[in-house]
Amino acid sequence: MSEATLSLEGVSKVYNPGSAQAVQAVIDLDMQVTAGEIVALLGSSGCGKTSTLRMIAGFEEVSDGTILLKGREIHRLSPARRNVAMAFEGYSLYPPLTVRDNIAFALKSARLSRDEIARRVAEVAHLLKIEDILGRYPSSISGGQQQRASLGRALVRDAHLHLLDEPMGQLEPQLRALLRGRIKHYIKERGMTAILVTHDQTEANALADRIAVMEGGVLQQFATPAALKDRPANLFTGTFIGEPPMNVFLAEVGAENGSLRLRLGDDAELTYAATAFEEAVRSRLLERGRIAIGVRPHAVRLVEQGVPAHVAANQWLGDQSHIAAEFAGGLLVAVEHHRAPVRPGECIGVSFAPEDLHFFDAESGAAVSHGGRPA
Numbered sequence: 001m002s003e004a005t006l007s008l009e010g011v012s013k014v015y016n017p018g019s020a021q022a023v024q025a026v027i028d029l030d031m032q033v034t035a036g037e038i039v040a041l042l043g044s045s046g047c048g049k050t051s052t053l054r055m056i057a058g059f060e061e062v063s064d065g066t067i068l069l070k071g072r073e074i075h076r077l078s079p080a081r082r083n084v085a086m087a088f089e090g091y092s093l094y095p096p097l098t099v100r101d102n103i104a105f106a107l108k109s110a111r112l113s114r115d116e117i118a119r120r121v122a123e124v125a126h127l128l129k130i131e132d133i134l135g136r137y138p139s140s141i142s143g144g145q146q147q148r149a150s151l152g153r154a155l156v157r158d159a160h161l162h163l164l165d166e167p168m169g170q171l172e173p174q175l176r177a178l179l180r181g182r183i184k185h186y187i188k189e190r191g192m193t194a195i196l197v198t199h200d201q202t203e204a205n206a207l208a209d210r211i212a213v214m215e216g217g218v219l220q221q222f223a224t225p226a227a228l229k230d231r232p233a234n235l236f237t238g239t240f241i242g243e244p245p246m247n248v249f250l251a252e253v254g255a256e257n258g259s260l261r262l263r264l265g266d267d268a269e270l271t272y273a274a275t276a277f278e279e280a281v282r283s284r285l286l287e288r289g290r291i292a293i294g295v296r297p298h299a300v301r302l303v304e305q306g307v308p309a310h311v312a313a314n315q316w317l318g319d320q321s322h323i324a325a326e327f328a329g330g331l332l333v334a335v336e337h338h339r340a341p342v343r344p345g346e347c348i349g350v351s352f353a354p355e356d357l358h359f360f361d362a363e364s365g366a367a368v369s370h371g372g373r374p375a
């Protein structure tokens with residue numbers, strides 16, 4: 001991996017420190033972003049992703065920690081001196097300027113030639129499908145158009161780092177899907193480094209090389225989309241990433257005659273050949289005795305000889321069936337890629353292949369193993 005372009009070291013943010021309204025928005029965040037990478041900060045509302053972005057941009061003070069950009073400490077510099085371009089969720093376009101002049105503003109300040117400015121503005125306007133509103137003022141265009149103008153104003157700039165706060169939140173799904181592809185291509189072609197904030201997994205998966213999952217101000221995992229799905233670091237990431245969410249059950253672990261038994265509640269038991277799990281995994285499971293099992297809905301198999309489950313609902317979504325069934329004192333969700341002929345009230349058999357099982361510590365939620373191998 002090449003040298004980190006951006007480095008966050010022990011970064012924390014406390015709003016209203018020392019008062020009754022104190023909020024710990026970001027806690028001891030360590031993160032390295034490599035040159036040319038697109039990173040998504042992903043998490044639910046209030047998890048601290050926007051605070052993180054604003055600290056990097058310089059619109060929010062860092063309460064503790066260090067931010068380095070290309071080896072230079074930037075966290076005490078004014079936003080203008082950081083060489084960071086940001087597209088704001090609230091757009092913040094200059095009202096007296098046309099969309100064209102908004103986008104060209106930073107290029108004029110950087111004293112680029114008139115031709116170069118015109119070329120770049122036209123290019124980014126084409127990219128974002130806003131060629132027809134370049135002559136209009138912010139107050140006379142829609143929210144979605146303002147958002148694209150704000151995005152254009154950031155993307156057009158030369159900067160060490162581009163920050164995009166919910167860059168497509170106002171756009172309808174078709175346009176969003178089109179622009180995702182175009183923006184990724186634009187960023188990659190130019191070797192730009194970008195961080196985007198989103199609460200939309202699809203957007204993070206489509207755009208980002210790596211995703212930083214945050215919750216309660218704490219970075220839960222920072223990994224590629226594939227690694228987040230296949231090897232979630234803890235129960236939070238496991239259940240947050242993936243749609244429908246991962247099924248989770250508590251189990252008592254036992255071993256006898258070369259098999260591993262997982263007892264789920266009073267009425268369900270899973271039995272596997274002990275050799276399906278590496279020795280290190282078996283001993284970790286037996287040591288704990290009680291474990292949380294995670295299995296993704298797409299990995300649930302419906303088989304006649306499976307463990308019994310009672311169908312509560314079966315929804316056909318046009319290209320897949322989502323089946324919810326009462327299982328081990330909870331609800332199990334299974335996804336079938338055909339129209340599954342099962343009805344509410346019916347008893348079905350389910351099974352899980354050992355390679356599809358994720359084990360988590362029942363108390364801390366930390367991952368123990370994935371697919372039979374240690375986490």
Ligand SMILES: Nc1ncnc2c1ncn2[C@@H]1O[C@H](COP(=O)(O)OP(=O)(O)OP(=O)(O)O)[C@@H](O)[C@H]1O
Nearest residue numbers: 015023025043044045046047048049050051052199
């Ligand atoms: N200016 C502020 N003063 C006090 N508390 C704040 C301020 N800005 C954010 N917070 C609080 O800090 C926490 C993190 O907020 P932040 O905006 O960073 O989260 P977020 O994940 O970006 O959420 P959203 O997606 O809703 O924007 C929240 O509890 C929020 O209420």
